[in-house]
Amino acid sequence: MDIFKVSASALEAQRIRMNTIASNMANAQTTKTGAGGPYVRKDVVFSVMPVTSNPAEKLEGVKVREVVGDNKPPITIYDPGHPDADENGNVSMPDINVIEEMVNMMMALRAYEANVRAFNMSKGMYQKALELGRQ
Amino acid sequence: MDKGSKILERMIHAANIRQKVIASNIANSDTPGYKGKDVKFNNLLGNEMKLAATNPKHIGGGKSAEVSSRSEVEDNLSWEDRNNVELNVEVAKMTENSLLHDTAVTILSSKIRMYKNALRTK
Numbered sequence: 001m002d003i004f005k006v007s008a009s010a011l012e013a014q015r016i017r018m019n020t021i022a023s024n025m026a027n028a029q030t031t032k033t034g035a036g037g038p039y040v041r042k043d044v045v046f047s048v049m050p051v052t053s054n055p056a057e058k059l060e061g062v063k064v065r066e067v068v069g070d071n072k073p074p075i076t077i078y079d080p081g082h083p084d085a086d087e088n089g090n091v092s093m094p095d096i097n098v099i100e101e102m103v104n105m106m107m108a109l110r111a112y113e114a115n116v117r118a119f120n121m122s123k124g125m126y127q128k129a130l131e132l133g134r135q
Numbered sequence: 136m137d138k139g140s141k142i143l144e145r146m147i148h149a150a151n152i153r154q155k156v157i158a159s160n161i162a163n164s165d166t167p168g169y170k171g172k173d174v175k176f177n178n179l180l181g182n183e184m185k186l187a188a189t190n191p192k193h194i195g196g197g198k199s200a201e202v203s204s205r206s207e208v209e210d211n212l213s214w215e216d217r218n219n220v221e222l223n224v225e226v227a228k229m230t231e232n233s234l235l236h237d238t239a240v241t242i243l244s245s246k247i248r249m250y251k252n253a254l255r256t257k
Binding site: 003006010014017046061062107110114118122124125128131133134 | 151159237243244
């Protein structure tokens with residue numbers, strides 16, 4: 001039954017990715033964060049997670065290894081009326097491309113759906129096997 | 136029971152192994168550096184189905200039967216994150232594999248039903 005752990009681990013990982021994308025989009029205009037400075041775009045990095053004690057089985061789940069901050073520099077716009085503007089009237093804004101985030105979100109969604117499908121198919125196979133010999 | 140059941144049992148086992156490998160591929164479709172794997176089922180029918188060819192016109196037997204559980208790394212082109220899993224291909228393989236499994240289970244079920252009928256006293 002370890003196969004369900006594989007699919008579940010992937011669902012979990014894709015969900016974390018989706019949360020990260022949502023917070024990127026929500027903070028596309030955030031100029032001030034707790035750490036100071038504008039919001040930094042986040043990205044998730046996946047890595048393989050073996051889910052079985054039997055190495056011959058080749059069951060490989062996935063986990064989020066880390067959530068990394070993007071190293072793109074913030075963009076500067078001129079807006080003297082902004083409360084976070086410096087003495088020259090420039091404001092640092094996070095460099096977030098909403099279209100890029102949308103594409104990322106769709107890919108996360110497709111991957112999530114594929115994993116749901118894998119889960120259901122594995123379940124269907126086990127159920128079918130349980131019907132063996134029943135009349 | 137009989138040779139046919141053994142083959143079906145082997146088919147079901149093989150489909151189970153393949154399902155695990157495909158599920159792992161789908162789970163890791165976005166993992167950097169992950170290489171997709173697959174299991175090859177050569178000679179699934181194998182010796183069990185070998186027919187005695189007493190006449191040259193008879194159908195020849197199969198080859199030796201070994202369900203290899205060894206996963207082979209697929210040689211697709213890699214994306215820039217060095218991951219080579221094609222999600223749509225994996226889903227298609229999974230559907231095919233599930234049908235294969237269900238077919239084997241259905242046939243095995245009807246075989247069992249045949250035995251049950253034969254054992255019925257009246």
